[in-house]
Structure formats: structure tokens, C-alpha cells
Amino acid sequence: MTATDLVGGVFAAALTPMTPAGSPDHVLAVAHCRWLLDNGCDGLAPLGTTGEANSQSLADRMALVGALAEAGLPAERVVVGTGGCALGDTVALTRCAMDAGFRNALVLPPFYYKGVSDDGLFAYYAALIEGVGDADFRLYLYHFPQMSTVPLSAGLIGRLRDSFGAVVAGLKDSSGDWANTRHLIDAFPGFRVYSGSEQFLADNLAAGGPGCISATVNVTAPLAARVFHAAPSARQRVQEELTAIRLALQGFPTIPALKRLLEWHTGNPGWRTVLPPLLALPEEAADKLREMIAGFPLFRDEIALAAAVG
Amino acid sequence: MTATDLVGGVFAAALTPMTPAGSPDHVLAVAHCRWLLDNGCDGLAPLGTTGEANSQSLADRMALVGALAEAGLPAERVVVGTGGCALGDTVALTRCAMDAGFRNALVLPPFYYKGVSDDGLFAYYAALIEGVGDADFRLYLYHFPQMSTVPLSAGLIGRLRDSFGAVVAGLKDSSGDWANTRHLIDAFPGFRVYSGSEQFLADNLAAGGPGCISATVNVTAPLAARVFHAAPSARQRVQEELTAIRLALQGFPTIPALKRLLEWHTGNPGWRTVLPPLLALPEEAADKLREMIAGFPLFRDEIALAAAVG
Numbered sequence: 001m002t003a004t005d006l007v008g009g010v011f012a013a014a015l016t017p018m019t020p021a022g023s024p025d026h027v028l029a030v031a032h033c034r035w036l037l038d039n040g041c042d043g044l045a046p047l048g049t050t051g052e053a054n055s056q057s058l059a060d061r062m063a064l065v066g067a068l069a070e071a072g073l074p075a076e077r078v079v080v081g082t083g084g085c086a087l088g089d090t091v092a093l094t095r096c097a098m099d100a101g102f103r104n105a106l107v108l109p110p111f112y113y114k115g116v117s118d119d120g121l122f123a124y125y126a127a128l129i130e131g132v133g134d135a136d137f138r139l140y141l142y143h144f145p146q147m148s149t150v151p152l153s154a155g156l157i158g159r160l161r162d163s164f165g166a167v168v169a170g171l172k173d174s175s176g177d178w179a180n181t182r183h184l185i186d187a188f189p190g191f192r193v194y195s196g197s198e199q200f201l202a203d204n205l206a207a208g209g210p211g212c213i214s215a216t217v218n219v220t221a222p223l224a225a226r227v228f229h230a231a232p233s234a235r236q237r238v239q240e241e242l243t244a245i246r247l248a249l250q251g252f253p254t255i256p257a258l259k260r261l262l263e264w265h266t267g268n269p270g271w272r273t274v275l276p277p278l279l280a281l282p283e284e285a286a287d288k289l290r291e292m293i294a295g296f297p298l299f300r301d302e303i304a305l306a307a308a309v310g
Numbered sequence: 311m312t313a314t315d316l317v318g319g320v321f322a323a324a325l326t327p328m329t330p331a332g333s334p335d336h337v338l339a340v341a342h343c344r345w346l347l348d349n350g351c352d353g354l355a356p357l358g359t360t361g362e363a364n365s366q367s368l369a370d371r372m373a374l375v376g377a378l379a380e381a382g383l384p385a386e387r388v389v390v391g392t393g394g395c396a397l398g399d400t401v402a403l404t405r406c407a408m409d410a411g412f413r414n415a416l417v418l419p420p421f422y423y424k425g426v427s428d429d430g431l432f433a434y435y436a437a438l439i440e441g442v443g444d445a446d447f448r449l450y451l452y453h454f455p456q457m458s459t460v461p462l463s464a465g466l467i468g469r470l471r472d473s474f475g476a477v478v479a480g481l482k483d484s485s486g487d488w489a490n491t492r493h494l495i496d497a498f499p500g501f502r503v504y505s506g507s508e509q510f511l512a513d514n515l516a517a518g519g520p521g522c523i524s525a526t527v528n529v530t531a532p533l534a535a536r537v538f539h540a541a542p543s544a545r546q547r548v549q550e551e552l553t554a555i556r557l558a559l560q561g562f563p564t565i566p567a568l569k570r571l572l573e574w575h576t577g578n579p580g581w582r583t584v585l586p587p588l589l590a591l592p593e594e595a596a597d598k599l600r601e602m603i604a605g606f607p608l609f610r611d612e613i614a615l616a617a618a619v620g
Binding site: 022123146 | 332333359364365366367368369370394395396397398399402419420421422423424426427429430431433434437456457459460585586587588589
């Protein structure tokens with residue numbers, strides 16, 4: 001393990017606060033990342049699905065990577081989302097992250113064409129690794145078939161590991177299918193399979209996995225950290241609290257609801273802005289979100305939402 | 311109608327020949343576009359799904375637009391694909407096309423997030439029109455739910471037409487659902503609804519539509535033109551020939567098979583290159599394609615494939 005190998009634990013798929021003009025707000029983004037690291041997160045996955053990365057222009061994505069690097073976020077705690085549909089852009093973004101000091105990248109499969117073959121996906125990831133051209137690069141595959149429409153099979157992972165060894169370092173499993181996560185942990189020793197939801201954090205750790213990378217950790221980080229640091233014998237009880245909040249949050253459109261919670265948490269209405277085609281949370285849903293939060297007083301107090309939700 | 315309003319008729323969703331390094335081959339691309347216009351095409355839709363636009367880097371897409379403009383392709387015969395997931399990139403690409411003299415753009419909905427609302431899609435297209443900021447811009451919506459996963463509803467089209475009038479000029483309907491095409495033609499007078507397959511060319515024209523924009527027109531252009539120019543009484547018979555070839559071609563992976571046919575047509579093996587995650591047509595499928603073509607001697611001769619397929 002070198003100094004910048006990705007740590008295990010609790011990762012937030014970090015939200016991206018936006019300026020009114022619809023570009024990443026670097027000051028607010030850095031402040032949010034610092035708050036997450038100071039309040040339970042072991043690591044961050046900026047510029048993923050939750051970060052609205054694919055709704056940001058290529059130039060905006062690159063500029064945000066630069067701002068996070070300049071802020072001195074520790075490289076061993078960051079896995080940067082760099083995946084898009086075009087190999088050339090994905091190579092450029094990944095090189096940008098490497099140049100900024102972030103060697104760990106979380107990379108979606110190209111997601112425009114449907115029904116693509118494992119041979120085609122292998123060719124894509126192989127060309128990415130060759131295009132990045134740096135033995136220090138660490139590729140984390142991003143398996144999220146409900147959103148990308150392109151699943152990453154165990155067969156593909158095995159071929160990539162056989163061909164590129166430790167460069168193919170791990171995977172975020174956002175399928176929600178614990179059996180798949182478990183199978184990948186067991187099938188590929190040394191391959192770091194993060195669960196895509198903190199609902200599976202205790203299970204992931206018990207199975208020998210490294211932890212979770214999750215959207216809702218943007219607000220559940222303090223509680224998720226208590227699961228991570230709990231003694232194995234006590235872990236399941238804290239996990240049940242965490243799971244209850246995660247499942248309650250799943251009843252809302254994820255990114256708009258999380259941004260509304262961050263608005264309440266920070267008092268900064270700039271947090272409400274989302275990029276099209278997403279929309280800010282409607283007031284009716286915000287009212288339901290307030291009601292929901294009021295039912296979880298510990299969670300509410302832990303991220304200082306009392307002022308907003310009573 | 312101004313000089314650069316889009317014409318009706320037979321459009322090829324133009325293939326993009328690639329260099330061995332995986333960038334558009336401008337010389338071959340221009341030659342192919344000219345061949346299409348000289349051999350039955352009324353117009354071209356470069357940089358769409360068939361053109362592998364979303365597999366090309368943003369810089370490569372922009373450079374290809376420039377090359378097509380420099381070659382003097384007539385603006386009233388070109389609708390440039392400029393859609394991606396990020397509004398900022400889509401605005402930049404559309405402005406690039408406008409600056410090059412192409413006012414007509416075919417624009418996918420943002421296709422990463424799933425289950426997005428009509429309100430969100432309206433916000434996206436409205437922001438595009440405002441971002442382009444040119445009254446000469448003509449937006450053609452690209453309805454291809456099987457690939458984009460994001461359908462464009464009649465309700466959305468109506469709202470966009472009500473808000474932006476003639477700027478929202480038309481649509482390519484690649485759903486394969488003729489009833490949908492027919493409904494949109496009837497529902498929005500003056501809105502130009504092109505069928506996404508030449509299989510529906512005669513029906514489209516009979517219903518008062520402008521024609522078709524199709525992948526397989528890259529090879530069926532001469533025959534499709536005969537349908538377009540046929541007297542209405544004779545059109546159905548020629549359409550049946552055209553439909554038979556279209557349906558036969560649908561049995562193959564579209565882009566790899568069309569590129570193989572262009573390789574045979576031109577004798578240039580450079581045509582075989584596709585961008586990942588797509589793969590060149592396997593030899594076994596190429597053999598089947600040869601057999602298929604041999605069963606359509608008129609088509610074979612019309613695009614000079616005899617040497618390749620016997």
C-alpha cells in the first residue's frame with residue numbers, strides 16, 4: 001500500500017453545490033467536503049452520480065477537480081468520478097485528476113449505447129488504462145446498472161484484473177444487490193468492493209469489504225461513522241438506525257432532497273440549485289421531508305437540522 | 311422559409327469514419343457526405359447515434375463540425391447532432407455548429423438520469439435555446455427512447471412550441487412507433503417530424519411529413535430516393551423493396567455492419583474502425599452480411615458492392 005492508496009470506511013458520493021449560473025460553487029464544495037471529512041467520512045467520491053458530474057460541462061468538471069486539489073483534500077481519501085460516454089473525454093478527465101494528485105478514479109462504463117458486449121467494455125477500459133498511461137493510476141469500476149444501463153459482469157472484472165492487475169483496484173456496487181457485492185468480494189481477493197449504500201455497511205465490513213460509497217452519506221456521515229467504528233458485536237444495532245434513515249430518504253428524489261437538507265444544515269439557499277434535467281425539491285416534498293426528519297431526532301440533531309425542521 | 315431552413319426528403323444519419331487512433335477521419339467523412347448527397351440523399355444528419363457522436367470527445371465533435379462546414383456542405387441540407395448529457399457542452403456544441411453556418415441541430419435529451427420529468431426536460435431545452443441565444447437557431451428534438459431511455463412526450467413538445475415557436479422546428483422519431491410519428495405530425499401543424507427509419511418513408515410523406523433520417527440510409531440512399539421521387543401511385547411498390555432491405559439490415563449490429571458495407575463500397579479498410587464500446591463486425595457476421603446482400607442484387611449493384619460480395 002502506498003501513501004495514496006484509497007482508504008476504507010465511509011465515503012460520501014459528494015454533492016456538488018452550484019452557483020446560480022449552474023457551475024460548481026468551488027468555495028461551498030470545498031467547505032462541504034471538509035465538513036464531511038470532519039464529521040464521519042473517511043473518504044469522498046466527488047463528481048459521481050450524486051455530484052451531477054454528467055450534467056456538468058467537461059470544463060466545469062476539470063475546474064472542480066482542480067479546486068478540490070488546491071484545497072488540499074488528502075489523495076488517499078478521494079476517488080474522483082471521471083466517467084463519461086466518450087473515451088477521449090474520460091481519458092482527459094482522468095489525466096486531469098492524476099495531474100492534480102488524485103490517483104483513484106471511479107469510472108462509469110460508457111452509457112449511451114445499449115446491450116454492449118463485455119468485449120466492447122473490456123476494450124473501453126483497456127484503452128482508458130493505456131490512455132492514462134501511468135502505473136500509479138487506480139481504477140475503480142462503477143457498477144450502477146439502474147442508471148448507466150450497462151452492467152459490469154464478474155467475467156469482465158476478472159478479465160480486467162488478469163490483464164491489468166492492481167491498476168483495476170476496486171468497484172462501487174450501486175446495484176443494491178447485496179448478493180452481487182458479496183460474490184465480487186469473495187471472487188476477487190484484494191479487489192476493493194465498496195457497497196453503494198450505507199444500508200450494507202455492516203454486511204460489507206463483515207464480509208471483508210472496505211466499506212461504502214453512498215449518496216445519502218452526505219447527510220448520514222456521523223451515524224455511518226458510528227457503524228464503522230462500532231465493535232463488531234454492537235455494530236448491527238447501530239446499523240439498524242442507519243438503515244432506517246437510509247430507507248426513509250429513499251422515498252424522496254435523491255439529489256434534490258439531499259441538497260435541501262444541506263440548505264437547512266448550512267442555512268445557505270445556494271444549496272437548492274440543481275442542474276437540468278433535475279429540478280429542485282418541490283415545496284410539498286420538502287414539507288414531507290421535514291416531517292420525516294422530525295421522526296429521527298438523533299439524526300436531526302447530529303447534522304444540526306433542528307432550526308429548519310423544528 | 312429562409313435559405314437555410316432544413317429541406318425535406320431522405321436524410322442519412324451519417325456514419326463517422328475514424329482514423330486508426332480513434333478520431334474522426336475528416337477527409338473520408340467529407341467524401342462520404344458528398345457521396346450521399348450525390349447518390350440519393352437530400353440531407354445529412356452527422357454526429358448522431360449512427361455517427362458515434364457520444365463516443366467522440368467534445369473536441370473531436372467540434373473539429374468534425376468545422377471540417378464539414380469547411381467542405382461547403384449546404385446548411386439547408388444538414389442537421390448536426392449536438393446533444394449530450396451536460397447542458398453546458400450541448401450549448402457549446404450547438405454554438406459551434408451555428409458559428410460554422412449550420413443552424414439546424416438535432417438534440418438528444420440529457421440521458422444519464424432516468425425517470426426525469428417533463429418539467430426537467432423543458433428546463434433543459436429552454437436553457438439550451440437561451441444559451442444558444444440566436445433567433446436563427448432551429449431545434450430538432452431527437453426521440454429515441456430505446457437508446458436515450460428518456461422519451462419526449464407530445465405534452466413536452468407542445469409546451470416547447472408554445473414557448474419558443476418556430477425555433478422548436480421538428481423532431482426525429484426513432485421510436486419505431488409509426489402511430490407516435492403520425493400523432494405528432496397531426497398534432498403540431500408546421501412541426502417537421504422525420505421518421506427515424508426509411509421503412510416509414512412513404513407513410514411519412516403520405517401523412518404530410520417531411521421524410522426520414524435514418525442510419526441505414528448510409529447504404530440505402532439511392533433506393534430511398536426512388537421512393538421519395540416516385541409518383542404517389544407507384545411509391546408503395548418501391549417502398550416494399552426498400553423495407554425488405556431495411557429489415558434485413560436490422561438483423562445485424564447497425565453501426566459495425568454499415569461500416570463494413572462502406573468498407574466494401576469504397577475499398578478502404580479504414581472504414582472498419584469503430585469506437586469502444588462498439589466493436590468491428592466479427593468475420594462470421596460479415597459472412598452472413600455478404601450472403602444477405604447477395605439476395606438483393608439491385609441494392610448490391612446500386613452501391614457497387616458486387617466486387618466484395620460476388
